Amino acid sequence: MRNKLLPEKTVERLSEYRRSLLNCLAQGRTHIYSHDLAGIHNITAVQVRRDIMFIGYTSSQRKGYDVNELITVIRSIIDTDDGLNVAVFGLGNLGKAVTHYFKGKRSRLNIVATFDIDESKAGQEYEGVKCYSMNDYKELIKSLKISIALLTVPGAAAVETTTKLIDAGIEGILNFTTVPLIVPDHVFLEEYDMITSLEKIAYYVKANKGLKDRK
């Protein structure tokens, strides 16, 4: 088949569009213009149209996009038929927040387990998700078909945990730790680094303070 991959930024925006579209749907809206979608996301209408061009969807021109149809197309791009299974590694403060956060959202991404080295947490449930001992990671990743890991362990454990996960066949990692990770090519790694995000804001806020210029 050799489907050409979409640009990374387009994939990100599609995920964002879908959420807005679901909102529109909930409000009973059946059609939406590119400039409306653009307004919601603070980008240009051209950007929206270009993204939608990439996924090959065409509207019944002039009435805007059919909300329902567009959602369906985006779903076919991002989601798998049976969903992907996700697990949280490290059920500390952050791990709990992340678990809580996800349980609230409807999504094709199912949190099926949490893991912690603290044996006393094993067997307990949090937000309706069972917590397992980190010792059993290997069998459970296989048997529960976990393909994506949310890494919320303490920084000191990040590298070691990652090695284990990759060894067990994990295919994607969302790294919440501030430790830079090295992963093989077939594993998709996404950094989710609060400190960097904040320091970036700090840089531009500082710049703004100094010279009263625009970003």
Add this chain to the structure above:
Amino acid sequence: MRNKLLPEKTVERLSEYRRSLLNCLAQGRTHIYSHDLAGIHNITAVQVRRDIMFIGYTSSQRKGYDVNELITVIRSIIDTDDGLNVAVFGLGNLGKAVTHYFKGKRSRLNIVATFDIDESKAGQEYEGVKCYSMNDYKELIKSLKISIALLTVPGAAAVETTTKLIDAGIEGILNFTTVPLIVPDHVFLEEYDMITSLEKIAYYVKANKGLKDRK
């Protein structure tokens, strides 16, 4: 003065480099090569050198970069002399996790307050940071000189809260909600969207499953 702003991606990496450099320092390392730093961050040595070129630092060539000096230069770029004050808006699960997370790190970014609409939380402390009623946001943002907001309120309150914050003079917002925000030009907004990050991973994991290609 009209200092040219650095590329956004460079600012991000500088923040990351600094953390690695602080680690090196802690290990007693005095110099580091571009390719070492690159290895740690899984990027190319050229990228590192180019970033460092942007900030105008030059090493005593051939010995690599002086760790201490480089840290100092990065600090002068990102940090302000007296630091920037940060506050968490919405002390729910996520707000607590974020607060906890930051208190652990040494940084020029000081969490000086948390806010919540729940009056019963007001007056309490969490992680040594005082929680205030959201009613008092206006005076406190001024008196505590809060310039950056970490937005961890529920999605439904995101837009309204943002309006208030901007009105009160906030200069930077790190948006943890999944609600897209519109802010004026002089406010620096950074999206921190877990759902999008995860769905992006899902897309590439799915693509990898289908055709056994490389990303």
Add this chain to the structure above:
DNA sequence: AATTTAATGTTATAAATATAACAAATAATT
């Protein structure tokens, strides 16, 4: 039915970012 209008779809261009190529510099070696 012809015209106007306001939207999309697409090709062309610009800007931002990353990579490559290579000269300059300096420590180590002969």
Add this chain to the structure above:
DNA sequence: AATTATTTGTTATATTTATAACATTAAATT
């Protein structure tokens, strides 16, 4: 001291991403 090896600093090129320009389409209007 000359040579070699290795690393930086910088200019040139490629890739990715965003924007602009404009032809095309279909609803609305005359």
